[in-house]
Amino acid sequence: MFRRIFSGILSAAVLAGGLGFNGLPAEASNKGNPVAEELSMPQEPVDNVIFMIPDGFSSGYNMIYRHYKERAPVWDRFLKGMVTTHSSDNTITDSAAAATAMATGVKTNNGTLGMDPDGNELETILQAANRNGKSTGVVVTATVTHATPAAFLSHVSTRSNQAEAARQYIDSGKVDILLGGGLHYFLPETEGGGQEERNLVEEATSDGYQVVKDRDGLLGIEEGRVLGLFADGAMAPEFHRGETDEPSLREMTSAAIELLSRDEDGFFLMVEGSQIDRAGHGNDAAWAMGDTEAFEEAVMEVLEFAEKDDNTLVVMAGDHDTGGFSLGCCGSRVTDVSLLQNVTATGAYMEDKLNSDRSNVREVVKMYTPITLTDSEAARIREADMPAEEITRIVSERSGIGWTSTNHTGVMVPVFAYGPGSEQLKGLIDNTDLPEFIAKAYGITLGNEKNK
Ligand SMILES: [Zn+2]
Structure with missing residues (x-):
């Protein structure tokens, strides 16, 4: 798979290592340039859209990932511009x-899903695609009811109400392939779940979904609608997925494309x-890179399909x-991002391996990182209120990586x-321009009024 991909469109991106940056228009305002209204879409409407969202990923991650891999990320060749992200409040x-x-395409208040600041329900691009006869899918490594997927699939005033999001998914039936974590929110309290009364797994089954709970179950499906819930809560970080029977993000993406196409x-x-x-x-730099790598493998799968499909x-x-997240820290220009290549566990995982008096801190850190702790670093971890954070802080310091929040x-x-x-x-756009752009590419309308 990997080799085949590199023979295609991606090889140029990787070999050239070029940024291909378009540059931002000087007149672009900080409230976003409504590019979607200016766009014409002269070509035939596209059949399919795949919207890839690396949650939390900014240009700092992109540049650190380049040094982590010692090559350009596969997406760099397709850089189009920058996006403003402020919310309405x-x-x-x-x-x-x-x-x-x-x-x-509408800004709302923090915490709100699929509704405007006044509480009016908004049509999502996924729902508009469904209304226009298209199949729909959502693939995540959080719970499937977490904020990002829930904003595409539901209308909930408080994001923490994941049980309500799950009920809306099943009641609306607008998603054909739904893969990720969050089994808890589909099961009744009598089975240890988060639904007061309903068993949404049983309901999904009688609605025609094939419900799968592990990697083998997913890979065995050949057609039809699928609800894949591979963990009770969020799925595992990529570092530790091997200790579970969860599919990878690439495998879930591949299965979704296979079924939806x-x-x-x-x-x-x-x-x-x-x-x-x-x-x-x-602030766990190695975990961020490990899961960016898992995401890049999913992007490779997507690009390979898109190149062949051409539509x-x-x-x-x-x-x-x-x-x-930024490259450079603490007044120094010295960095060592390659150190992260040999970190194999999250800070939380390493914390779990510490004994009660943390006397094994040097051994644990040596086991999962290339770092031999100094006396003062070992003392910092032993005395920390949150040892996982102290471990990841030391990994970042050693790599020359900074965090501000x-x-x-x-x-x-x-x-x-x-x-x-x-x-x-192209250029500087606002996050609300993205679904408008996708709707235009499909040749369909998204009926919400913009409010930047
Ligand atoms: Zn977040």
């Missing part, structure tokens, strides 16, 4: 407002690299930055696109 968005903007009317698929954001919140638009953009930041994020019409996407 905050300069710094959360994932619910960001995904609502990216799904509906049988629809002659076309499809819409959203794929989220959910774990990148989780790593960012933990598929691929759009990729993070929903916001997480953590203010354990939450999201308000910096712009890069947008990439490939396929018919992708050349129309």
